[in-house]
Amino acid sequence: MxxxxxxxxxxxxxxxxxxxxxxxxxxxxxxxxxxxxxxxxxxxxxxxxxQAMQQKDQDFDNQFTFALDGGGDIGPAKPWDFTEARNMLKNKASGQTDLERTSIDAIITKKRKEVKDLKKSQKKQQDTEPPVEEDEAEGNDNDDDDDDDAEDLVDDDDDDLAADGFGAGAKEVEEKEEQDDDEEDDGDSATDTEDEDQEDVKMNNSDDDEEEVDDELEQKRKDAYFAPEEENESKEHQSFASMNLSRPILKGLANLGFVKPTDIQARTIPVALLGKDICGGAVTGSGKTAAFVVPILERLLYRPRQQASTRVLILCPTRELAAQVHSVAVKLGGYTDITFCLCVGGLSVKKQEADLKLKPDVVVATPGRLIDHIRNSMGFGLDQCEILVMDEADRMLEDGFADELGEIIKSCPKSRQTMLFSATMTDNVDQLVRMSLKNPVRLFVDKSNQAASRLIQEFVRIRANREADRSAILLALCRKTFKKKVIIFFRSKAAAHQMKIMFGLVGLNAGELHGNLTQEQRLESLERFRDLEIDYLLATDLAARGLDIKGIDTVINYNMPTQFAQYLHRVGRTARAGRNGRSVTLVGEQDRKLLKMAIKSANSAQVKNRVVPADTIQRYKEKVESLSTQIQEVLQEEKEDRSLRQAEMELRKSENLLNHGKEIYARPARTWFQTETEKKNAREETTPKEYQSNRKSENAKTAEPKVKRGKYDGLSRHKRRRVQAMEEDEDYQKDARKQKSSAKRAKKAAQPRRL
Structure with missing residues (x-):
């Protein structure tokens, strides 16, 4: 080949x-x-x-499960934060730095240092030649965080106030023991209490008879107003996956660690997805926020996207609650394209106006600031609002928000879905009618006037002649028993602030939360307490509703609130989501009715009577009295700092008017739906009669007797003569006019009459 x-x-x-x-x-x-x-x-x-098939297999994991750790590698996230609210602070939004503010903590630290230096100098004067070693030891002791006197107050021998915080020093309430103690201590007062109890029993019997008649009529009205309860029955859901929710919503729920829906969530979400009006109630900490946020997000996923519009409005009574709801909603909708906006007071109006011009899908607001934007912000309205939600609706339905609520409802279309939620939600038809609910579904998981099942309620009796011992008892409880994760509620802002100063002087790490603080200070106090940087949060009823702070062990009521619903909201800050908790309330003689309601609504095994020894109260009372002068000095220094800041603000304001007066006066004036007189009258009508009577009595006591001022007091001799001459001239002219008129009448009478 x-x-x-x-x-x-x-x-x-x-x-x-x-x-x-x-x-x-x-x-x-x-x-x-x-x-x-x-x-x-x-x-x-x-x-x-x-490669695409392999990537798809990697993206979709058939073995994915919803776990408590947040699902996969994401890890647990904080349920809420104030990032958005901090970005809206006025000084940051306007580019101006706030004036230097001397914090109350700095003033307290300075005062404590002065007291320690004074004690050192006194010891040096007493000990003319002390040993060197003792000097060093004394210096080390004085540099501790707590004062020596405060450390001496904490004794290990006291068994009645052990430092465990759970059960020590508390005894179960038994009527026989209480009667025996009253007879031994007061003698004749026991008979008085028995008479009062008999009168209360008679009053209760008569009230029960009237309530039976009213209940029949009221029940008929409720049956006609609410939807039939048979339609509300739904199957139990073991997980959110069985509710036919979209995958982005399930991913947001897993990111927050939500595994199994609570009772209120399992009953609310299917009904809300149908577009029905809801009137829901459940105990505090049962997950009501997620119950209305999840169906809202699910419905907004299928909204028309051709034109942006505000479709959901969520109203909250306080700024902090609105910021919390906004944060939770943003985290739940983090895997969607839904936009949110926060509109509350204390934050930058311009930043909120800019956000509202973009027409976000969901607006979380307080009533006052929302009305301000409706009337004064161009391009914002509620014409396209499809869902209206009210968190803590019983507070919104009270007379305090009646006018604002009516104005907001006028701005919303009638063909909307309305949802009301609260721990003490009422089913009173008269209050719900003005909300324009259409055949609402009543979803009450628990009784409206009932505390959490795992809450232990303790009461400390304050006798009528021992009202001055409240601060000493509170200090004893905090120094010896409840040492961290404690919220203390007060009736007034001044009491909370004074107690903050006292806690600081004693060496307790505390923060305050009330209306006299700036919005930045309020947010900072909440975040520090949530992050365990402070042990005690001294607050008014501003923090009583809706705030969800995990890990709160104890709630202390320095005063019993005026309403039982407010008491339930206060103690509801602990024992949330199935956890254990404890509340301690200082009860006076005027709080007997609320005490009986609290005992009646709770489990008898979880109601206890805490007894504080008399010698302990006396020692802490002496400590409180010794701190009174220091407290007044701190308050005076804070007042001087505030007046200086006020003067600087006035100076800056005048400079702005001089430099930018034309621009400022050229702006259109912001309007409101009420005049000043109407606002004043509405405020007086909504003020409780008890507060009005107390205020009048206090003013009558403090007011000095008015002295009648003389006619010519404060005038010079020349002015007095001139006034007297003018008065004489006026008298002469009056007499002359009288004479003329009388002469005319006589002349007219003398004329012949016509026949």
């Missing part, structure tokens, strides 16, 4: 170990086919398709 064997044939071995001989020309042809461009493009397509 002339050709070598290796050039003509190629030998190959297949999988079955059989030798196959292929001609060289055929192998060359097959190689050309493999290297053709059509073959290469087909291989590339197959390769890309295979």
């Amino acid at each position: 002339g050709k070598s064997k290796n050039d003509d044939f190629i030998m190959t071995i297949d999988d079955d170990d059989e030798t196959i001989v292929i001609p060289a020309n055929e192998q060359a042809i097959s190689d050309e086919e493999d290297n053709s461009p059509q073959k290469k493009s087909g291989d590339k397509k197959k390769k890309k398709k295979k």
Whole structure:
């Protein structure tokens, strides 16, 4: 052939170990086919398709589960924060730095240092030649966080106030023991209390008879107003996956660690997805926020996107609650394209106006600031609002928000879905009618006037002649028993602030939360307490509603609130979401009715009477009295700092008017739906009669007797003579006019009459 064997044939071995001989020309042809461009493009397509399938398999995990750790590698997240609210602070939004503020903590630290230096100097004067070692030891002791006197107050021998905080020093309430103690201590007062109890029993019996008659009529009205309860029955859901929710919503729930829906969530979400009006109530800490946020997000996923509009409005009574709801809603909707906006007082109006011009899908607001934007912000309205939600609706339905609520409802369309939620939600038809609810569904998981099942309620009795011991008892409880994760409620802002100063002087790490603080200070106090940077939060009823702070062990009521619903909201800050908790309330003689309601609504095994020894109260009372002068000095220094800041603000305001007066006066004036007189009258009508009577009595006591001012007091001799001359001239002219009129009447009477 002339050709070598290796050039003509190629030998190959297949999988079955059989030798196959292929001609060289055929192998060359097959190689050309493999290297053709059509073959290469087909291989590339197959390769890309295979990679896409592999990537899809990696994205979708069939074994994905919702776990408490947040699901996968995301990890647990904080349920809420104030990031958005901090970005809206006035000074940051306007680019101006706030004036330097001397914090109350700095003033207290300075005062404590002065007291320690004074004690050092007194010791040096007493000990003329002390040893060096003792000097160093005394210096180390004085540098501790707590004062020596405060440390001496904490004794390990006191068994009645052990430092465990759970059960020590508390005894179960038994009527016989209480009566025996009253008879031993007061003697004649026991008979008085028995008479009062008998009168209360008679009053209760008569009230029960009237309530039975009213209940029949009221029940008929409720049956006609609310939807039939048979329609409200729904199956139990073991997880959110069984509710047919979208995957982005499930991912947001897993990110916050939500595994199984609570009772109120399992009953509310299916009904809310149907678009029905809801009137819901459940105990505090049962997850009502997620109960209305989840169906809102699910419905907004299918909204028309051709034109942006505000479709959901969520109203809250306080700024902090609104910021918390906004934060939770943003985290739940973090995997969606739904937009949110926060509109509350204390934050930058311009920043909120800019956000509202973009027409966010959900607006979380307080009533006052929302009305301000409706009337004064261009391009914002509630014409397209489809869902209206009221958190803590019983507070919103009270007379304090009646006018604002009516104005907001006028701005919303009638064809909307309305949802009301609260721990003490009422089903009073008269209050719900003005909300324009259409055949609402009543979803009450728990009784409206009932505390959490795991809450232990303790009461400390304050006798009528021992009202001055409240601060000493509170200080004893905090120094010896309840040492961290404690919220203390006060009736007034001044009492909370004074107690903050006292806690600081004693060495207790505390923060305050009330209306006299700036919005930045309020947010900072809440975040520090949530992050365990402070042990005690001294607050008014501003923090009583809706705030969800995990890990609160104890709630202390320095004063019993005026309403039982407010008491339930206060103690509801602890024992949330199935956890244990404890409340301690200082009860006076005027709080007997609320005490009976609290005992009646709770489990008898979880109501206890805490007894504080008399010698402990006396020692802490002496400590409180010794701190009174220091407290007044701190208050005076704070007052001077405040007046200086006020003067600087007035100076800055005048400079702005001089430099930018034309621009300022050219702005349109902001309007309100009420005049000043109407606002004043509405405020007086909504003020409780008890507060009005107390205020009048206090003013009558403090007011000095008015002295009648003389007619010519404060005038100079020249002015007095001039006034007297003018008065004499006026008297003369009056007499002359009288004489003329009498002469005319006499002349007219003398004329002959016509027949």
